[in-house]
Amino acid sequence: MNILDTIIAHKKTEVATRKAAVSIKDLEARPGYIIPVRSLADSLLKENSTGIIAEFKRKSPSKGFIKQDANVSEITTAYTKHGAACLSVLTDEHFFGGSDEDLMQARKNDIPILRKDFIIDEYQIIEAKSIGADVILLIAACLTPKEVQSLATFAASLGLETILELHAEEELAHICDATKIVGINNRDLKTFNVDIERSLRMAERLPADKIKIAESGIDKIEDILLFKQNGFKGFLIGEYFMKQEDTPAL
Numbered sequence: 001m002n003i004l005d006t007i008i009a010h011k012k013t014e015v016a017t018r019k020a021a022v023s024i025k026d027l028e029a030r031p032g033y034i035i036p037v038r039s040l041a042d043s044l045l046k047e048n049s050t051g052i053i054a055e056f057k058r059k060s061p062s063k064g065f066i067k068q069d070a071n072v073s074e075i076t077t078a079y080t081k082h083g084a085a086c087l088s089v090l091t092d093e094h095f096f097g098g099s100d101e102d103l104m105q106a107r108k109n110d111i112p113i114l115r116k117d118f119i120i121d122e123y124q125i126i127e128a129k130s131i132g133a134d135v136i137l138l139i140a141a142c143l144t145p146k147e148v149q150s151l152a153t154f155a156a157s158l159g160l161e162t163i164l165e166l167h168a169e170e171e172l173a174h175i176c177d178a179t180k181i182v183g184i185n186n187r188d189l190k191t192f193n194v195d196i197e198r199s200l201r202m203a204e205r206l207p208a209d210k211i212k213i214a215e216s217g218i219d220k221i222e223d224i225l226l227f228k229q230n231g232f233k234g235f236l237i238g239e240y241f242m243k244q245e246d247t248p249a250l
């Protein structure tokens with residue numbers, strides 16, 4: 001099994017446990033469920049948008065701990081004050097050291113928040129809304145095109161936006177009307193290889209009406225400028241920001 005298969009196998013068990021512990025009715029009764037949703041698409045298309053989707057990521061399967069004692073409140077507030085267009089908060093605990101509580105703490109910032117997790121079930125989308133997320137991620141490598149269509153449509157019915165994440169040309173068939181935003185992950189989630197050029201190659205194959213995001217391995221302004229020249233509106237950056245010694249002054 002590759003790491004993505006391992007994560008998904010673990011996620012299936014986790015979702016079953018969560019479903020048994022908290023009913024959908026209880027999720028819908030949480031205060032976060034009714035707060036207004038902020039649009040990532042609107043944020044990225046603003047004329048002065050930085051396009052930066054700044055990720056809070058304590059650890060990862062590829063790198064181990066990046067910043068074990070990271071303070072989510074301090075870091076996401078600094079990201080917001082320094083111009084992030086969106087926050088991405090990893091809520092997976094087992095592989096990334098994140099939590100729903102991390103996202104709820106980040107929610108005090110008034111910009112869109114992506115619940116970064118491995119979504120395979122509608123229940124997780126209701127959970128995302130209940131903790132104050134605005135956007136979910138659907139990863140083509142672990143879903144069928146039909147599942148993407150169905151989960152993205154369900155997310156939209158709750159007012160949430162979806163980023164459809166692609167990595168390979170074969171996954172282009174996962175693009176559907178329900179997903180306005182498409183991310184190209186430069187990291188192969190099965191081997192961890194990062195190839196920045198992948199976003200550029202794949203971009204040419206994307207429908208013109210989709211909002212394009214480049215994901216992973218971005219650590220230079222030059223990368224961002226190149227992505228911008230190639231029509232990208234968003235840039236998802238985790239490790240580079242998280243490994244900085246200091247949180248910029250608030």
Ligand SMILES: O=C(O)c1ccccc1NCC(=O)[C@H](O)[C@H](O)COP(=O)(O)O
Pocket residue numbers: 003004055057060061062063185187189192215216217218236237238239240
């Ligand atoms: O980051 C990993 O090691 C990883 C492994 C397996 C599945 C997903 C993984 N990362 C998720 C991401 O897509 C990144 O956190 C995100 O794109 C930011 O990437 P980076 O700037 O390289 O931290």
